[in-house]
Amino acid sequence: MSIRKPKKLLNDPRDVPEEQLQGLIAACGGDLQRVDGYSAVIRRDIPDNQVAVLIGGGSGHEPMFAGYVGKGLADASALGEIFTSPSPDIIIEAAKAADRGQGVLFVYGNYSGDNMNFDIAAELLEEEGVITRTIRVTDDIAIDKKSDRRGVAGDMMVLKIAGAAATRFDSLERVHQLAVKANDNTRSMGVALSACSLPQTGEFNFELADDELELGMGIHGEQGVRRQKMAPADEIVTEIIERLCADLPFVSGDRVSLLINNLGGSTVTELLIANRKANQLLTERGIIIHDTLIGSYCTSQEMSGYSITLMKLDAELQSLYDAPCHSFAWRK
Amino acid sequence: MSIRKPKKLLNDPRDVPEEQLQGLIAACGGDLQRVDGYSAVIRRDIPDNQVAVLIGGGSGHEPMFAGYVGKGLADASALGEIFTSPSPDIIIEAAKAADRGQGVLFVYGNYSGDNMNFDIAAELLEEEGVITRTIRVTDDIAIDKKSDRRGVAGDMMVLKIAGAAATRFDSLERVHQLAVKANDNTRSMGVALSACSLPQTGEFNFELADDELELGMGIHGEQGVRRQKMAPADEIVTEIIERLCADLPFVSGDRVSLLINNLGGSTVTELLIANRKANQLLTERGIIIHDTLIGSYCTSQEMSGYSITLMKLDAELQSLYDAPCHSFAWRK
Numbered sequence: 001m002s003i004r005k006p007k008k009l010l011n012d013p014r015d016v017p018e019e020q021l022q023g024l025i026a027a028c029g030g031d032l033q034r035v036d037g038y039s040a041v042i043r044r045d046i047p048d049n050q051v052a053v054l055i056g057g058g059s060g061h062e063p064m065f066a067g068y069v070g071k072g073l074a075d076a077s078a079l080g081e082i083f084t085s086p087s088p089d090i091i092i093e094a095a096k097a098a099d100r101g102q103g104v105l106f107v108y109g110n111y112s113g114d115n116m117n118f119d120i121a122a123e124l125l126e127e128e129g130v131i132t133r134t135i136r137v138t139d140d141i142a143i144d145k146k147s148d149r150r151g152v153a154g155d156m157m158v159l160k161i162a163g164a165a166a167t168r169f170d171s172l173e174r175v176h177q178l179a180v181k182a183n184d185n186t187r188s189m190g191v192a193l194s195a196c197s198l199p200q201t202g203e204f205n206f207e208l209a210d211d212e213l214e215l216g217m218g219i220h221g222e223q224g225v226r227r228q229k230m231a232p233a234d235e236i237v238t239e240i241i242e243r244l245c246a247d248l249p250f251v252s253g254d255r256v257s258l259l260i261n262n263l264g265g266s267t268v269t270e271l272l273i274a275n276r277k278a279n280q281l282l283t284e285r286g287i288i289i290h291d292t293l294i295g296s297y298c299t300s301q302e303m304s305g306y307s308i309t310l311m312k313l314d315a316e317l318q319s320l321y322d323a324p325c326h327s328f329a330w331r332k
Numbered sequence: 333m334s335i336r337k338p339k340k341l342l343n344d345p346r347d348v349p350e351e352q353l354q355g356l357i358a359a360c361g362g363d364l365q366r367v368d369g370y371s372a373v374i375r376r377d378i379p380d381n382q383v384a385v386l387i388g389g390g391s392g393h394e395p396m397f398a399g400y401v402g403k404g405l406a407d408a409s410a411l412g413e414i415f416t417s418p419s420p421d422i423i424i425e426a427a428k429a430a431d432r433g434q435g436v437l438f439v440y441g442n443y444s445g446d447n448m449n450f451d452i453a454a455e456l457l458e459e460e461g462v463i464t465r466t467i468r469v470t471d472d473i474a475i476d477k478k479s480d481r482r483g484v485a486g487d488m489m490v491l492k493i494a495g496a497a498a499t500r501f502d503s504l505e506r507v508h509q510l511a512v513k514a515n516d517n518t519r520s521m522g523v524a525l526s527a528c529s530l531p532q533t534g535e536f537n538f539e540l541a542d543d544e545l546e547l548g549m550g551i552h553g554e555q556g557v558r559r560q561k562m563a564p565a566d567e568i569v570t571e572i573i574e575r576l577c578a579d580l581p582f583v584s585g586d587r588v589s590l591l592i593n594n595l596g597g598s599t600v601t602e603l604l605i606a607n608r609k610a611n612q613l614l615t616e617r618g619i620i621i622h623d624t625l626i627g628s629y630c631t632s633q634e635m636s637g638y639s640i641t642l643m644k645l646d647a648e649l650q651s652l653y654d655a656p657c658h659s660f661a662w663r664k
Contacts, residue, residue: 009565009602023604026611027624062600193339233341265597268394270341272355279358292359
């Protein structure tokens with residue numbers, strides 16, 4: 001085990017969530033509006049009579065979640081401290097700021113803290129006359145039981161479909177229905193080579209030996225499916241693609257969006273090499289790659305490693321997936 | 333000093349440049365075409381009678397350089413081994429594949445190996461009737477003497493202007509002239525927190541103590557202006573912005589594009605916190621931020637740290653900067 005300490009260029013570590021949110025808003029040239037007094041943003045031009053889509057969760061996964069607030073994606077984002085669910089009041093204020101009388105869809109990853117806080121927010125909002133629906137993203141196949149699965153980079157796929165449906169003024173029921181379908185069609189699995197550290201503690205949240213990797217690790221360092229010795233990239237990518245394809249299943253003739261997501265500290269070199277193999281394997285299986293995304297979309301601080309996500313696109317999902325969107329982290 | 337070994341998910345390290353190029357081509361869904369037998373790509377749809385813009389240099393800085401091949405940016409890219417200039421034959425074949433009879437502009441960073449190989453290629457191409465012009469990017473202000481300055485992330489700013497000018501069918505002389513102007517208007521400086529490692533050696537190429545950073549370090553680990561103890565992010569960003577503004581100088585009323593470029597291993601968190609301060613400082617100085625780019629644009633493998641680039645936009649440069657572009661790494 002190498003002795004290594006986290007090393008990041010920060011100010012006061014307690015200010016990280018606030019300062020990075022300010023940095024994001026500054027980067028978006030007026031497209032984002034702060035929800036006064038809360039760790040939340042909305043987009044500035046939410047049309048009247050549109051269902052509002054709200055994405056949220058703990059900070060620390062940047063550009064997830066606030067980086068997806070923009071036209072065709074999320075209308076609002078509620079953010080917690082690093083790796084901590086936003087409290088109900090943040091969710092409530094973000095939802096109220098974004099609501100245009102047609103209700104709010106909550107999109108978030110399936111974690112107990114988020115589930116509890118978003119559910120409390122939904123109840124309190126209902127009392128105030130704001131209708132909500134919820135989709136908990138469960139794309140991480142590292143856990144067997146579907147209802148227990150975590151939401152990881154697949155959040156952005158589900159959001160893309162929901163955001164596009166809301167943008168064409170679908171009803172809350174319909175946007176929710178399509179988000180459920182998107183989640184049902186999305187699968188992810190990751191591999192980690194090193195730990196992530198929390199700014200507030202200045203410590204890594206787990207240890208991984210110099211010659212080991214962990215397959216299926218979660219984006220907060222949750223246990224994956226296996227620790228093993230380092231192996232060639234092609235071997236790891238092959239196992240991930242095989243597991244993803246077996247799970248849905250994805251079969252010959254299916255059309256997919258493919259995402260190679262940097263968990264934080266991997267080089268673009270490694271992501272491209274992963275994509276080379278993933279592309280080969282999917283093509284060999286007769287699976288059509290409709291679109292490829294490669295980069296830092298849902299991170300875990302400086303964790304080295306990546307996740308691979310596949311979303312199966314039928315004609316309905318494909319037309320929503322192809323719709324334009326414009327945010328800090330995703331532009332189409 | 334912590335004992336740390338490089339840890340990346342690769343196959344045979346000698347295959348890294350080739351495999352990552354294949355991964356990039358696979359990600360671009362048919363937009364890129366391999367120059368057969370060479371470590372080079374062109375875009376598939378270069379119009380007749382257009383000046384070709386060729387960008388190139390060593391591999392290892394992904395998505396620089398091949399990630400910028402696409403409409404409105406580069407028409408071709410010639411790539412060397414990791415941190416090594418492409419040989420003249422690669423440059424020559426890439427140039428010939430991209431040339432549409434109007435000549436080829438070479439855009440690359442000012443390094444002796446690149447200078448030599450691109451100059452040899454230019455001479456040999458002239459003998460074959462292919463006219464070339466050259467712009468060596470010199471944006472890194474860590475070196476005092478302007479003509480000795482290295483090209484770093486500013487390459488992409490100069491390329492953006494040249495690519496937009498070529499796309500509107502400007503002549504080779506005019507495209508070259510505008511690229512020179514773009515380079516004259518662009519300044520960068522970086523800060524490194526950790527070393528980069530070369531896949532082919534499996535070793536870090538320098539050492540940096542756990543409690544130290546280096547200001548002004550180059551993208552191959554070249555010496556910067558100073559090593560010092562770790563400091564708050566705002567302090568470092570302030571020094572970089574002050575140095576950049578003093579150098580050109582950038583003054584009140586100037587309009588700029590601002591790039592916060594991940595050198596590889598920094599978290600998005602750190603980039604956003606850097607942007608928060610850079611935005612504050614520039615605004616205080618009366619400098620207008622026309623556009624903000626944040627992400628991995630010109631990396632140095634897993635080096636932790638970032639560079640900040642400013643390009644001053646007059647009306648002519650701004651209209652070229654705002655023109656649409658479409659490549660793996662930059663879409664407008």
